[in-house]
Amino acid sequence: MTHLLHLDSSARSRSFSRTLTGLFATAWRAANPASTYTHRDLVASPVPPIGEAWTEICDHLLTHRITDIDRYAEAVTTPARRAAWATVAPLLDELVAADVVLIGAPMYNYSVPAALKAWLDQVTFPRMDLSGRSFVVASARGGSYQPGAPRAPFDHQERYLRDFFAGHYAVTDVTFVTTELTNALVDPVLADLRPDQEASHAAALAQVDELVARFTSAP
Structure with a gap:
């Protein structure tokens, strides 16, 4: 039996x-x-x-060379740390229990939403190993950041998340599903790019179907 953890971080209730x-x-x-x-x-x-109590937990893990996630609670030794851990524990339990982590992460100001960054900060401690899990990131972008596009160098979203998952979690099975040029639907200056936006979204929808088939096919 597998477990899917699904996170959304878009400020829009109806977002791509x-x-x-x-x-x-x-x-x-x-x-x-x-x-x-x-x-x-x-x-x-x-x-x-x-907050500061979270950093104290992190320092304790480093000082005592604790690498087993199941032992992280050993660092909760003060009232302030217990309060911090009350926030962390359910988030960390959900993440560790997951086989597949699905993250809705629109690009905000060339990077990830603050809501997602806060979650990442809370559930990341030294020497975490989540290898064997798969991450799927569903992204939407107002412009185009494909290789060769003028704004490609400004993409600090996908690179950041790939580096984060590999560097902190030892996870390399990361797939991005991206709808680009969403601003073409609201910005008259970009109206001529609407066909490209529609094509991008159609490709993303097809990729979702392919990914579901990949994760649900019998071994």
């Missing part, structure tokens, strides 16, 4: 990234009726920023 994650989650659950599923909306229920 939420559409993509919703389609993936619905298809995944239909194909895996015996499996389990957790959805966390990081906008509707924001995760608070880390």
Whole structure:
């Protein structure tokens, strides 16, 4: 039995990234009726920023060379740390339990939403090893950041997340599903790019179907 953790971080209730994650989650659950599923909306229920007590937990883990996630609670030795851990523990439990982590992450100001960054900060401690898990990131971007596009060098979203998952979690199975040029639907200056936007979104929808088939096919 597998477990899917589904995170959304778009400020829009009807967004392209939420559409993509919703389609993936619905298809995944239909194909895996015996499996389990957790959805966390990081906008509707924001995760608070880390505080000093969180850093003390992190320092304790480093000092005592604790590498086993199941032993992280050993660092919770003061009232302030217990309060911090009350926030961390359910988030970390959801992440560790997941086989597939589905993240809706629109590009905001060339990077990720603050809501997602707060979650990443909370669930990341020294020497975490989540290898063997798969991450799927559903992204939406106002412009085009494909290789060769003028703004490609400004893409600090995909590179950041890939480096983060590999560097902190030892996870390299990361797939991005991206709808680009969404601003063409609202900005008259970009109206001539609407066909390109539609093509990008259609390709993303097809990729969702392919990914669901990949994760639900029999070994």
